[in-house]
Amino acid sequence: LMLPDQARRRTLQMLEQSTRAGVQEILDNRQLTNTTILPPVPSASGQALETAILLTALLDRTDMISDRLSEQIESYAAAANRGQGTQPIETVYLDVLTLARVLNWAQFTGFMRLVDSLESLRGLMRQAGREVSGIAPLYAAARIAGSTAPVAGYLREFRPDGWQNLRVALAAGSDGLRLLLSADKPLHESRVRGFLLERVPALQTVFSWLLRLTLALPLLALILKYVLWLDAAFCLVRGVSWLLPHERSLASAQTARQFGLYQQQVLALLLLLLGIALTEPALARAEPDASPRPSWKIPVVSAAVGSKVNEAIKPVMKELNWIALLLFAVVQGALYVVNLIKLREVKRQTVPSDLKIRLLDNEEHMFDAGLYIGLGGTVLGLILPALNVVQPSLMVAYASTLFGILFVSLLKICHVRPYRRALILDSTLGSL
Numbered sequence: 001l002m003l004p005d006q007a008r009r010r011t012l013q014m015l016e017q018s019t020r021a022g023v024q025e026i027l028d029n030r031q032l033t034n035t036t037i038l039p040p041v042p043s044a045s046g047q048a049l050e051t052a053i054l055l056t057a058l059l060d061r062t063d064m065i066s067d068r069l070s071e072q073i074e075s076y077a078a079a080a081n082r083g084q085g086t087q088p089i090e091t092v093y094l095d096v097l098t099l100a101r102v103l104n105w106a107q108f109t110g111f112m113r114l115v116d117s118l119e120s121l122r123g124l125m126r127q128a129g130r131e132v133s134g135i136a137p138l139y140a141a142a143r144i145a146g147s148t149a150p151v152a153g154y155l156r157e158f159r160p161d162g163w164q165n166l167r168v169a170l171a172a173g174s175d176g177l178r179l180l181l182s183a184d185k186p187l188h189e190s191r192v193r194g195f196l197l198e199r200v201p202a203l204q205t206v207f208s209w210l211l212r213l214t215l216a217l218p219l220l221a222l223i224l225k226y227v228l229w230l231d232a233a234f235c236l237v238r239g240v241s242w243l244l245p246h247e248r249s250l251a252s253a254q255t256a257r258q259f260g261l262y263q264q265q266v267l268a269l270l271l272l273l274l275g276i277a278l279t280e281p282a283l284a285r286a287e288p289d290a291s292p293r294p295s296w297k298i299p300v301v302s303a304a305v306g307s308k309v310n311e312a313i314k315p316v317m318k319e320l321n322w323i324a325l326l327l328f329a330v331v332q333g334a335l336y337v338v339n340l341i342k343l344r345e346v347k348r349q350t351v352p353s354d355l356k357i358r359l360l361d362n363e364e365h366m367f368d369a370g371l372y373i374g375l376g377g378t379v380l381g382l383i384l385p386a387l388n389v390v391q392p393s394l395m396v397a398y399a400s401t402l403f404g405i406l407f408v409s410l411l412k413i414c415h416v417r418p419y420r421r422a423l424i425l426d427s428t429l430g431s432l
Contacts, residue, residue, distance in 0.1 A: 015058065026060060060074070064109050066115065124151065165187040233268040270331065339411050352427070370403075370411070377397070
């Protein structure tokens with residue numbers, strides 16, 4: 001409707017009669033000559049920018065956009081008129097022009113009524129692109145959600161998979177989209193479930209019951225999941241312990257079983273924590289890049305002078321580094337508890353002190369295992385960046401050895417050394 005020259009002139013005449021200062025600020029953008037994204041209106045190819053300006057002014061004049069969006073657009077337009085940079089308002093015009101190109105007037109105005117802010121509009125347009133195949137799901141999602149804010153927030157938080165998740169939810173219907181946006185979680189497709197259902201179709205009944213339970217009581221379902229994981233980890237550790245060869249113990253069979261059970265419980269808890277950290281998709285999600293970027297650009301002569309590159313500040317510590325630190329601390333803490341159980345097992349042996357000292361010497365490598373594991377974590381943290389697998393911080397790699405030193409020092413200085421000293425004194429006094 002706005003591309004013909006006659007239509008633009010009639011629209012301009014109607015808008016110039018408006019008494020709203022903001023509308024006049026938008027119309028004054030037609031006089032800009034230092035544009036960086038779109039050719040200026042006075043140039044031979046300025047029809048696109050003029051069309052976008054008139055559409056934006058018309059939306060503002062007829063109150064087809066929210067008050068917040070109107071204030072932001074008017075502020076950017078006024079700043080451009082005062083020589084404070086044209087790129088922000090040009091980005092707005094570019095998004096408006098893209099929407100107007102693929103939507104009819106009813107769809108266009110209906111969508112703009114749902115836009116709450118320029119941040120939402122920019123985020124959505126970066127994801128959708130310029131094609132109908134991208135705008136159509138965006139329009140449908142905004143109409144179902146009642147606003148662009150939750151859709152833009154989800155896409156920004158779960159980039160780059162958020163757009164595909166949105167399409168999958170739309171394919172499941174309006175309830176699926178509302179559930180996705182209200183849960184504010186990424187989608188996860190279990191390959192194990194698909195593998196099992198292909199071979200055992202009867203499991204579909206169980207999966208359907210668990211799905212209904214999860215939707216009705218998500219916290220209870222999560223607790224049930226981790227309880228089952230802990231039970232499976234304990235059964236795995238206990239089964240492996242039966243397969244390993246057992247050393248001859250001087251204690252009774254009941255005492256050996258008691259301390260063996262404690263160690264198995266600690267190892268099962270460690271496996272559960274590792275499983276949670278490695279399988280939860282939201283834990284290792286990188287920080288989304290919120291820097292604004294236009295979806296496309298028309299190069300002009302003044303672009304080399306006026307464009308500015310805004311570099312996003314990278315966070316010092318990514319979520320992956322925090323997870324690695326947590327894993328190192330959990331592993332060392334679990335090994336520390338296992339060694340305390342082993343030390344207590346030696347204490348409860350009904351044997352002379354000389355033999356207990358020899359038993360402690362036999363467990364020396366076990367007490368030093370924290371150092372070996374810590375050094376292995378450091379080496380692994382230095383090798384992975386060289387293989388381009390992940391890029392963890394060097395601080396995280398060295399923290400692995402640091403945790404090993406701290407926990408081993410705590411074990412030997414506070415527990416092993418005092419007990420060994422007591423055994424030496426008891427053995428020496430007993431031989432006198």
